[in-house]
Amino acid sequence: MDLGLTGRTALVLGGGGGLGGAIARGLGAEGASVAVADLNEDAASGVADAITAAGGKAVSLQWDLADIDAVDAKVASVESALGPVDVLIAITGGPPPGGAAGQLPETWRKFFDSMIVSVMTIADRVLPGMRDRGWGRIVTSTSSGVVAPIPNLGISNALRMSLVGWSKTLAAEVGKDGVTCNIVMPGRIATGRITFLDEKKAEREGRSVEEVRAESLAMIPMGRYGDPKEYADMVSFLASDRAGYITGSQIRIDGGYIPNI
DSSP states (O other), X not given: OOOSOTTOEEEEETTTSHHHHHHHHHHHHTTOEEEEEESSHHHHHHHHHHHHHTTOEEEEEEOOTTOGGGHHHHHHHHHHHHOSOOEEEEOOOOOOSBOSTTOOHHHHHHHHIIIIIHHHHHHHHHHHHHHHHTOXXXXXXXXXXXXXXXXXXXXXXXXXXXXXXXXXXXXXXXXXXXXXXXXXXXXXXXXXXXXHHHHHHHHHXXXXXXXXXXXXHHTOTTSSOXXXXXXXXXXXXXXXXXXXXXXXXXXXXXXXXXXXX
């Protein structure tokens, strides 16, 4: 299936990570020019190099999403290198584990800026061009915690809900302009973040990582963690011409893991 992404420009936030890297490579393989943005410059350049080595077009840039004042200059650099942004993939790093109670106000503010305000600000920067051209895609990756709060991830559960409400509201505002806005929610996808969370849970509960992992696998109907490429395939579809009538949606990529209907 031709996804119609050839000639489009995609900006992937968090593009050096496990999910973001898979998405960036997937979009590159479909013919999109990809800007790989990440706090870790080496990780971003590694993904961009992999895309170009496979015959695609990509650039990398180091981007601290907490620096809201840098948004205009960062997007301008992408536009200069690749052209106007047609596809925005928003992935923000997860906050540290911990409960919802007892967090300092400055902790909430720090992660609200880096995880939420950054996405909204970047979207506002690229939306006028998308609307003028009559085509755009905004896909925001959140967490299964927005529908089934995850124990000991209080900051993530609370803040990522903001992105769900924002995306749904924005979808109604820009749909007639040919711009779609969707949320994707990963279950247990085999990335470094999931390994880290498994290790922290094992440490906190005095169990082995193998026990924690086995417990998680028992809750997944498909009996395995997801492959990042499987997640990326859905995101690439939502970013494509073929998904032009899908907007305001929340899509689970979880192997049946999330128990809520």
